[in-house]
Amino acid sequence: MTLSAVDTTLAQPLKITRSAFASRFWHALEQRRFVTTQCESCQFRSFPPRPICIRCGARAFLWIEHSGRGRLYSRTRVHAAGGGFAALAPYSVGIVDLEDGPRVLVRILPDASAAALDSEVQLVVLNHPDGPLLAATVAPSSSPQR
Amino acid sequence: MAIDNVCIVGAAAAPVGRYADPGGPFSASPEPELLGRIAMDALENAGIDRSAVGSAVFTAALPDADQQGLATHMAARLGLRCTGQLSEVAQMGITGGLAFDQAAADLQLGRARVALALGVAYPSRAASAPAMARGLRVVADAEFQASYGATPIAWYALDAARYLHETGARREDVASVAVKSREFARLNPLAQFKDRLTLDQVLAARPIVDPLGQHEVPAVGDGAICLVLATEAVARAGRRPFVRLRGRGFAHDGHHPIGSHPHDITRFPALREASAHALNEAGVDLGAIDLAELYAPCTITEVLATEAVGWFERGAGAHAAACGATSLHGRIPINTSGGCLSRGHPPTLTGLYGLFEIYEQLTGRAGRRQIAAAQLAMAACEGGNYNTALVHVLEAVQ
Numbered sequence: 001m002t003l004s005a006v007d008t009t010l011a012q013p014l015k016i017t018r019s020a021f022a023s024r025f026w027h028a029l030e031q032r033r034f035v036t037t038q039c040e041s042c043q044f045r046s047f048p049p050r051p052i053c054i055r056c057g058a059r060a061f062l063w064i065e066h067s068g069r070g071r072l073y074s075r076t077r078v079h080a081a082g083g084g085f086a087a088l089a090p091y092s093v094g095i096v097d098l099e100d101g102p103r104v105l106v107r108i109l110p111d112a113s114a115a116a117l118d119s120e121v122q123l124v125v126l127n128h129p130d131g132p133l134l135a136a137t138v139a140p141s142s143s144p145q146r
Numbered sequence: 147m148a149i150d151n152v153c154i155v156g157a158a159a160a161p162v163g164r165y166a167d168p169g170g171p172f173s174a175s176p177e178p179e180l181l182g183r184i185a186m187d188a189l190e191n192a193g194i195d196r197s198a199v200g201s202a203v204f205t206a207a208l209p210d211a212d213q214q215g216l217a218t219h220m221a222a223r224l225g226l227r228c229t230g231q232l233s234e235v236a237q238m239g240i241t242g243g244l245a246f247d248q249a250a251a252d253l254q255l256g257r258a259r260v261a262l263a264l265g266v267a268y269p270s271r272a273a274s275a276p277a278m279a280r281g282l283r284v285v286a287d288a289e290f291q292a293s294y295g296a297t298p299i300a301w302y303a304l305d306a307a308r309y310l311h312e313t314g315a316r317r318e319d320v321a322s323v324a325v326k327s328r329e330f331a332r333l334n335p336l337a338q339f340k341d342r343l344t345l346d347q348v349l350a351a352r353p354i355v356d357p358l359g360q361h362e363v364p365a366v367g368d369g370a371i372c373l374v375l376a377t378e379a380v381a382r383a384g385r386r387p388f389v390r391l392r393g394r395g396f397a398h399d400g401h402h403p404i405g406s407h408p409h410d411i412t413r414f415p416a417l418r419e420a421s422a423h424a425l426n427e428a429g430v431d432l433g434a435i436d437l438a439e440l441y442a443p444c445t446i447t448e449v450l451a452t453e454a455v456g457w458f459e460r461g462a463g464a465h466a467a468a469c470g471a472t473s474l475h476g477r478i479p480i481n482t483s484g485g486c487l488s489r490g491h492p493p494t495l496t497g498l499y500g501l502f503e504i505y506e507q508l509t510g511r512a513g514r515r516q517i518a519a520a521q522l523a524m525a526a527c528e529g530g531n532y533n534t535a536l537v538h539v540l541e542a543v544q
Contacts, residue, residue: 014279014293022289046406048290054406073408074311076303077356078295082278085295090353093296095304097408105291105404117311133293 003032003068005125006109006135012128013084024063025049029132032125034068036102037061047102068123069139070098072115075108096121096136107135152250152391153381153543156192156374157505158184159498162338162367162490166271178213180370181266182223188262188372193384200258201230203248205241205265205494209280210272220264230258238284238529239441241265242371242497243536249375250391259380263501264372267492271368285403285530299363299444301403301531303355306446309412310357313461315449317357321348322468323445324361324487329473331484333515336499338367338490362445367490371498373505381543387509392522393428393539395420403531414454414532421455421526421537428522428539432456435539436520437479437507439500441527443486443493448472451526452480474515482507482515497527501538508542 018026028035037049041058052059075094078085085091092108104123112121120139125132165175189196207216217232226232230252235244242265249261269277282292285301296304309315325345331337343361351359381388397419404411425432432455440455442448449463457478458466466472472480483489483503486496504523506512526537 012293013295014282016283016288016293019289044406048287048406050406074304074308074411076296076300076307077353078297078300078303079353079355081295081297083275085278085297088295091295093294093300093304095404095411102406103404103408105286105294105296107294117308 001033001065001067003034003123003125005032005127007127010088010128011130012133013088021051022049026131029125029134034066034123034134035063036066038064045101047104066098066100066102068098070096070121070123071118072112072121072136073097073103074117075113077113094136096123104134107133109135109137112136112138149254149256151378152253153376153378154373154389154501154505154540155376155381155384156188156194157372157502158187158191159336159371159502160184160369161336162369162492162499164270165368166268176213177207177211177266177268177370178216178220178223181220181264181372184370185220185224185262185264185372188264188374192374192376193386194260194374194376194380196224196226198260199226199228199262201228201249201252201261202226202232203245203261203263204234205245205267205498206234206236208267208269208272208494211268228258230261236494237534239493240497240527240529240534240536241494242499243501243525243527243538245498246373246375246501246538247394247536253375253377259377261375262372263375263498265495265498266370267494268368269492270366297355299358300355302444302447303358305412305450305531306357306444309446309450312412315461315464316468318345318349319464319468320445320449321345321362322464323448324348326467326473327481327485327487330482330515331488333513334484334489337484337488338365339484339488358444358446361487364443364486364491367492369490369492369495369499371495371502373498373501388543389505389508390541390543391538392430392541393424393426395423395427395537396535397423398534401530402533411531412450413460414450414535417451417454417526417528417532417535417537418456420535421524424524424537424539430522430539435478435522435524437482437504437517438524438526439481439483439503441486441496441500442481443491445487447532448480448485451532454532455524455526474517479517482512482517497525497536500525500527504540508540
């Protein structure tokens, strides 16, 4: 399924080298799809994607796609940040538990930054000019406008 | 060779404050100079000659320190001739406790009869942008989490938000830990912050990482510290009060800082396991512990740590602190030094500052913050969001 996208004019504040192993994830994100690894042996789904299963140790895995739906486990608004993040502050980050397994830490968009914990959220692609990241927004079905 | 007990026989520390002075052309106290003074003070306090030092384990020099290769440079400056080890150790917030742990291990292995656990750190020297970028990559997964800007203390804020949501604990009860910390710090000559602090001030403070404000997160602080460890045979020959290591525990909960799948981030299972192991090794019940120094950069961290160790029921730690259970005359005084929030928090040294406070308390040198007849104490430090925990139980020997 294709995720919605939100554009931002800010470059990513932190430059991190992407791994060749995870290029599948980053390329998929450019296509607005969220994929991660699933162990071929025990079916454990991992995020971040990992080449070695953290549960059973098997080294064979598949790439599988996620809906990006989940619940907001926790969040905080960061008022004081250094470096490139200072220009962004205040901004929110949070932990989202996805319906199909993994737990992720992502940016929380303004609409979800005051949402109650445990409420439903949806991952979207946050398109920086220099590449995509993930963010969470209030899930369409649980939005107040419905 | 029979294994002898490990003891702390002397210590010295600089007040936590600002020692890096990048403004002028000359530094009043470059790291090696301050640490040299502190190490000699500690040996003098122990009544032990530097020639007896067999091992010296340093907290790793910070990346911004001018002098790298700290361990052997310091040994050369101090005229040490170690045959056990000279090393720098690092593992996030555990670093200080790890230096102590490694020095103790050398005594237990018979590699040394006297060992130093020491360090100097001037986090205030670091330019904020690169330091922040480093901090993001230390706690978060570099490729998949760091880019979102969850600063190291933001992870504790995530704990706080979840804890308040799940337990119904009162926000002001969590904040009260900052007031309690300040009350202790006002009695500690080593403390960085000694002005009176009220609950209203804590709650009205500039927001840093919601729900935590300025007084609930640590400030930047520099420090230098040295503990002198020795076998009990050496300690007894010194004929002065000392502290004996009774138990030790270490655990990792398998995450850093969150796992692939949901788990309760507010329960600190590694601390629960490590503290239980340390108590078991010491052969004492939790109720016998008279005071504790817990690595707790934020108010919420101290609350969660006191629950994880088992002093308070889940969800009851904040209210217990607000009612004085962790204060000077409370059931279990916590962070009598003033802790990270008010004694100050040079992260790599905090574990050693905690052990220093325990040494002061158990040898009856804690002045107006002295816990009467303190016999047993617990020190804990952590990495990540208490994903790893290192715990020591120590005992007074008069």
